[in-house]
Amino acid sequence: MATYPEYMVAPIRQDLVEAGFEQLMTPEEVDSVLNEQSGTVLVAVNSVCGCAAAKARPALKMAVSSSDKKPAKLVTVFAGMETEAVAKVREHLLPYPPSSPAIALFKDGELVHMIERYHIEGNDLMRIVNNLQGAFEEYC
Numbered sequence: 001m002a003t004y005p006e007y008m009v010a011p012i013r014q015d016l017v018e019a020g021f022e023q024l025m026t027p028e029e030v031d032s033v034l035n036e037q038s039g040t041v042l043v044a045v046n047s048v049c050g051c052a053a054a055k056a057r058p059a060l061k062m063a064v065s066s067s068d069k070k071p072a073k074l075v076t077v078f079a080g081m082e083t084e085a086v087a088k089v090r091e092h093l094l095p096y097p098p099s100s101p102a103i104a105l106f107k108d109g110e111l112v113h114m115i116e117r118y119h120i121e122g123n124d125l126m127r128i129v130n131n132l133q134g135a136f137e138e139y140c
Helices: 006-017 027-034 050-066 083-092 117-121 125-139
Strands: 040-046 073-078 102-107 110-115
Touching: 006 040, 006 050, 006 073, 027 040, 027 073, 027 083, 040 050, 040 083, 050 102, 050 117, 050 125, 073 083, 083 102, 102 117, 102 125, 110 125, 117 125
Parallel strands: 040 073
Antiparallel strands: 040 102, 102 110
16 A cells, blocks of 8 residues: 555656666566566665655766666665565565665675665765765676
8 A cells, every 4th residue: 555645756756767767566576677687786765755855866866877887777666655566675675674765786686785774864965876886886
């Protein structure tokens, strides 16, 4: 069951979709992408909160658009909306606790880099961008 009305989250979803992220809506879609054993996948756990709006989404868009090396696939789930898809992503993010927003990088089916909410709230935008670009450089 969704926490927010769709009309409220639609423009927030669209922000990442327009930047090239695929919206995953079901657990099956999540598993299909994250069980892939080759390549890199960047996962954004999107949220309606202020730190997602002010830092997470802008950092994601800036890092992806300005990096020579970047993940092969960009995907997103929306916390508080498609609860089963979000729960499935969070299974893949273990042992990290649930966090939204959150950003994770997978390489060859393995979680290799994680940015939790406290990393987003506690940093400025460019530090998050640099963190992501460093991960892209190392793993992509």
